[in-house]
Amino acid sequence: MINMKVNLAGVELKNPVMEASGTFGSGAEYSEFVDLNQLGAVVTKGVASVPWPGNPTPRIAETWGGMLNAIGLQNPGIDMFVKRDIPFLKQFDTKIIVNVCGRTEEDYIQVVERLGDEPVDLLEINISCPNVKEGGIAFGQDPKAVEAITKACKSHAKQPVIMKLSPNVTDITVMAKAAEAGGADVISLINTITGMKIDVNRRTFALANKTGGLSGPAIKPVAVRMVYQAAQAVRIPIIGMGGIQTGEDALEFILAGASAVAVGTANFHNPYATAEVVQGIRDYMEKNQIQDINSLVGAVK
Amino acid sequence: MAKIKETAAILSQEQLAEGIYSMWIHTEAIASQAAPGQFIDVYTRDGAKLLPRPISLCEIDEGGGRLRIVYRVAGEGTREFSQYPAGGRIDILGPLGNGFPLEEAAGKRVLLIGGGIGIPPMLETARRLEGDKTIILGYRDSQMFLWEEFQALGTVFTATEDGSAGVKGNVLDAIRQEDIQGDLILACGPTPMLRGVKQYAAEHNIGCLISLEERMACGIGACLACVCQSKAIDGHSQVKNKRICKDGPVFWAEEVEL
Numbered sequence: 001m002i003n004m005k006v007n008l009a010g011v012e013l014k015n016p017v018m019e020a021s022g023t024f025g026s027g028a029e030y031s032e033f034v035d036l037n038q039l040g041a042v043v044t045k046g047v048a049s050v051p052w053p054g055n056p057t058p059r060i061a062e063t064w065g066g067m068l069n070a071i072g073l074q075n076p077g078i079d080m081f082v083k084r085d086i087p088f089l090k091q092f093d094t095k096i097i098v099n100v101c102g103r104t105e106e107d108y109i110q111v112v113e114r115l116g117d118e119p120v121d122l123l124e125i126n127i128s129c130p131n132v133k134e135g136g137i138a139f140g141q142d143p144k145a146v147e148a149i150t151k152a153c154k155s156h157a158k159q160p161v162i163m164k165l166s167p168n169v170t171d172i173t174v175m176a177k178a179a180e181a182g183g184a185d186v187i188s189l190i191n192t193i194t195g196m197k198i199d200v201n202r203r204t205f206a207l208a209n210k211t212g213g214l215s216g217p218a219i220k221p222v223a224v225r226m227v228y229q230a231a232q233a234v235r236i237p238i239i240g241m242g243g244i245q246t247g248e249d250a251l252e253f254i255l256a257g258a259s260a261v262a263v264g265t266a267n268f269h270n271p272y273a274t275a276e277v278v279q280g281i282r283d284y285m286e287k288n289q290i291q292d293i294n295s296l297v298g299a300v301k
Numbered sequence: 302m303a304k305i306k307e308t309a310a311i312l313s314q315e316q317l318a319e320g321i322y323s324m325w326i327h328t329e330a331i332a333s334q335a336a337p338g339q340f341i342d343v344y345t346r347d348g349a350k351l352l353p354r355p356i357s358l359c360e361i362d363e364g365g366g367r368l369r370i371v372y373r374v375a376g377e378g379t380r381e382f383s384q385y386p387a388g389g390r391i392d393i394l395g396p397l398g399n400g401f402p403l404e405e406a407a408g409k410r411v412l413l414i415g416g417g418i419g420i421p422p423m424l425e426t427a428r429r430l431e432g433d434k435t436i437i438l439g440y441r442d443s444q445m446f447l448w449e450e451f452q453a454l455g456t457v458f459t460a461t462e463d464g465s466a467g468v469k470g471n472v473l474d475a476i477r478q479e480d481i482q483g484d485l486i487l488a489c490g491p492t493p494m495l496r497g498v499k500q501y502a503a504e505h506n507i508g509c510l511i512s513l514e515e516r517m518a519c520g521i522g523a524c525l526a527c528v529c530q531s532k533a534i535d536g537h538s539q540v541k542n543k544r545i546c547k548d549g550p551v552f553w554a555e556e557v558e559l
């Protein structure tokens with residue numbers, strides 16, 4: 001009997017696979033393709049205290065082996081989210097992770113407090129979105145700010161807190177340690193890498209926002225490296241992500257030190273990607289006679 | 302209605318004009334549910350190209366389990382599709398989005414307007430529409446793909462930008478010059494054309510349904526890439542944004558800002 005259960009800050013996931021925030025809405029659309037009961041957790045798109053309209057279009061551009069996005073955290077606000085999206089997700093036997101975004105510390109705290117009495121398992125605090133002018137990445141590139149926002153969220157949160165880190169920093173270990181020092185229960189990485197695409201025929205930026213976040217298999221080696229570095233630097237569990245398309249991709253992150261993994265951009269070209277990653281990990285474990293997924297976490301030193 | 306992703310057989314592939322191709326695909330699961338104005342996502346085989354290409358349905362043969370797409374080679378992804386031979390395979394997801402609400406046309410004199418690569422979805426729409434219909438097609442030049450296929454479906458007026466056929470100018474020039482009258486417009490084409498059509502409909506106080514396009518990623522309403530601005534706050538997004546892939550691509554013109 002293979003064990004795929006993993007534990008994130010006292011929350012037991014039936015397997016280490018979730019999808020990455022922002023690629024999956026709140027699960028409703030992809031539930032036509034994937035049985036959400038098969039996933040370790042569902043991570044919602046970032047939600048703020050009030051509705052956000054996001055950025056102008058074009059919001060996305062395809063790049064070699066990846067894509068740029070600058071959605072700008074469009075979201076319906078916490079009121080609609082609590083009324084519509086949480087009850088939808090409660091129908092499934094999976095854990096609910098709510099991604100929280102804000103422009104100010106007060107914004108984050110307001111959402112964190114509001115979710116305190118909701119049936120939500122974990123909070124993921126987004127301090128790494130590269131596509132909004134205030135909040136987002138502004139909190140994620142300065143270790144003092146990371147520690148402070150982590151502390152603030154922790155002191156108001158009833159659920160364990162995941163801090164989602166940006167790769168757009170000189171040393172990821174500094175940010176990982178800052179989150180740990182602020183009391184983070186888990187860290188997740190990487191968010192997207194800031195990039196740009198120029199449309200040479202129109203001689204303009206491919207994205208209305210000029211820059212966007214690069215995701216997809218093109219960024220996977222960067223993400224694996226950062227997860228490995230962070231795993232050496234902190235003792236709290238890590239959710240690894242960045243370009244995962246298959247079970248083997250996910251296993252790279254797990255072997256590098258991630259206790260769980262998230263599938264993002266792959267959903268767009270394969271709506272079954274999350275379920276296939278779960279199966280891919282199981283197949284690998286059977287083939288290699290691995291009894292417990294936890295024995296693989298950080299096994300490559 | 303369920304969205305289906307499958308690897309389907311290509312029944313035929315034909316070049317209609319410079320950079321314009323027509324493909325018939327065997328897909329009973331998608332064809333049996335599809336409606337005019339809907340689209341499918343087409344996936345490339347190149348692992349470096351991650352995003353599906355949204356392509357509108359040109360013809361739907363429900364009984365025969367076939368779909369036809371007529372598409373323009375706009376980049377390397379669509380170039381790859383254009384090189385698939387008959388008998389080959391193609392990865393598709395559909396049917397996606399909402400088609401034209403044809404029931405709105407009952408008892409009305411309908412103007413079907415297509416511009417450029419917005420012409421293909423109007424073919425099945427014209428075929429399904431009963432009653433009085435006038436078709437106005439706008440082309441760049443004399444490479445008038447699908448033009449003959451519209452002839453049996455209604456009265457056809459043509460505009461070409463270079464004046465090589467029909468009225469010189471755009472579809473609105475044709476409507477004004479030929480004094481074409483109607484009570485409802487169904488249109489698909491480039492945004493500047495749709496902007497003009499929307500304004501024309503507002504001036505003449507007639508209903509107007511338009512099909513929009515935008516860069517898309519997921520195609521099913523999850524990623525919020527392909528939004529358009531809406532006049533009122535949208536129930537799903539709670540802001541003045543609608544998802545073209547899921548809430549559209551067909552909208553009432555007065556619902557959206559162009």
